[in-house]
Amino acid sequence: MLPCQRHLFDIPEDVAWLNCAYLAPLMRSVCAAGEWGIERKRHPWRITPKDFFTESEQLRALFARLINADPDHIAITPSASYGAAIAARNLPLEAGQRVLVLDEQFPSNVYAWKASCQAAGAELITLRPTQDGDWTEAVLAALDERAAVAALPQCRWTDGALLDLERISAACRQAGTALVLDLTQSLGVLPFDVTRVRADFVVTACYKWLLGPYALGFVYAAPEHQRGLPLEFNWIARKGSEDFSRLVRYRDEYQPGARRFDMGERANFHLLPMAVAALDQILEWGVDRIQVTLAARTRSVAERAAEFGLDCLAEDRRAAHFLGLGFPQGIPDRLSETLAERKVFVSVRGDSLRVTPHLYNTDEDVERLFAALEALM
Ligand SMILES: Cc1ncc(COP(=O)(O)O)c(C=O)c1O
Numbered sequence: 401m402l403p404c405q406r407h408l409f410d411i412p413e414d415v416a417w418l419n420c421a422y423l424a425p426l427m428r429s430v431c432a433a434g435e436w437g438i439e440r441k442r443h444p445w446r447i448t449p450k451d452f453f454t455e456s457e458q459l460r461a462l463f464a465r466l467i468n469a470d471p472d473h474i475a476i477t478p479s480a481s482y483g484a485a486i487a488a489r490n491l492p493l494e495a496g497q498r499v500l501v502l503d504e505q506f507p508s509n510v511y512a513w514k515a516s517c518q519a520a521g522a523e524l525i526t527l528r529p530t531q532d533g534d535w536t537e538a539v540l541a542a543l544d545e546r547a548a549v550a551a552l553p554q555c556r557w558t559d560g561a562l563l564d565l566e567r568i569s570a571a572c573r574q575a576g577t578a579l580v581l582d583l584t585q586s587l588g589v590l591p592f593d594v595t596r597v598r599a600d601f602v603v604t605a606c607y608k609w610l611l612g613p614y615a616l617g618f619v620y621a622a623p624e625h626q627r628g629l630p631l632e633f634n635w636i637a638r639k640g641s642e643d644f645s646r647l648v649r650y651r652d653e654y655q656p657g658a659r660r661f662d663m664g665e666r667a668n669f670h671l672l673p674m675a676v677a678a679l680d681q682i683l684e685w686g687v688d689r690i691q692v693t694l695a696a697r698t699r700s701v702a703e704r705a706a707e708f709g710l711d712c713l714a715e716d717r718r719a720a721h722f723l724g725l726g727f728p729q730g731i732p733d734r735l736s737e738t739l740a741e742r743k744v745f746v747s748v749r750g751d752s753l754r755v756t757p758h759l760y761n762t763d764e765d766v767e768r769l770f771a772a773l774e775a776l777m
Contacts, residue, residue: 405759416765421756433677437670462679472657481508483603488512490628495521497548509582554586558750560722634664695720724752
């Protein structure tokens with residue numbers, strides 16, 4: 401278990417931010433790294449051509465460590481939806497084929513497939529859980545010869561329902577189904593190892609559980625997709641781009657591995673140092689320890705919630721960092737706004753009041769949540 405890390409953040413004592421699944425607050429170290437980055441751009445004579453590469457490679461390597469991948473397999477992107485668009489461009493569909501998504505899945509890993517399906521005459525299939533609420537079984541049951549792609553998360557963004565990705569990836573390989581994972585709501589808190597979960601593409605945004613800045617994300621592309629087509633044709637992704645004096649000797653070859661999928665201007669002078677600082681800290685804490693610590697926090701919130709007659713998924717069915725609290729009479733109108741007036745911040749998503757703590761939360765934050773709920777009910 402990790403002790404409370406609130407001192408690393410800048411969160412006033414009277415703010416209960418139980419909303420990391422919406423936006424993570426930035427650590428002081430991450431802000432300092434961003435300020436240093438802006439400072440350099442203020443005085444560009446401090447930025448050398450080498451800097452366009454070294455920081456990108458440093459960040460690529462850190463993210464690769466997080467998912468036990470080779471840095472060559474990682475691309476730097478602006479968002480999760482950009483990553484899903486790379487995957488959709490490189491996994492062509494045929495008429496009659498199917499793409500599997502979950503009911504109420506976050507749109508970043510849905511719209512790209514909707515467009516691909518429309519263009520190809522393929523079908524987007526929305527899966528519901530089995531009668532006893534099992535999403536893994538629902539996916540496994542849909543993996544037949546028509547299923548070309550399964551586009552999935554590790555946990556649902558509304559209620560934290562967990563999927564067993566090891567079982568799903570093994571079944572996808574047997575069925576010949578490509579697996580495209582959006583791990584925006586789980587990387588950084590749930591252990592994930594790409595050598596155990598053999599995905600074709602993994603995409604994520606950086607601004608939630610990776611505790612990084614907005615407008616940055618990552619893609620893991622499996623080796624067999626690393627000769628694919630990028631979304632844009634930026635110069636830095638081409639072979640030899642290190643030599644700025646020869647950029648007009650246009651090259652057809654790309655930088656090695658998944659670097660061809662990097663976004664234009666990926667060497668962002670303030671976002672990259674911020675993300676490096678955030679990932680450094682996450683790796684220092686250790687994802688396993690973050691998970692165990694947040695599991696204890698959500699467990700205690702779930703027990704208190706039960707006393708209020710609020711239900712949530714059983715611990716073995718949900719992600720450790722996620723609680724979707726259900727109200728027996730439905731969610732009261734303006735619930736999250738009313739709680740926010742008391743400086744208690746949570747989200748309403750689907751039918752759930754989503755409570756998503758991180759290491760900065762304290763017992764007092766939880767007390768404030770229940771005091772506010774008590775006043776309302
Ligand atoms: C599951 C999931 N994926 C992705 C995102 C963000 O997507 P993007 O980076 O495309 O804006 C969110 C934001 O809530 C999300 O919950």
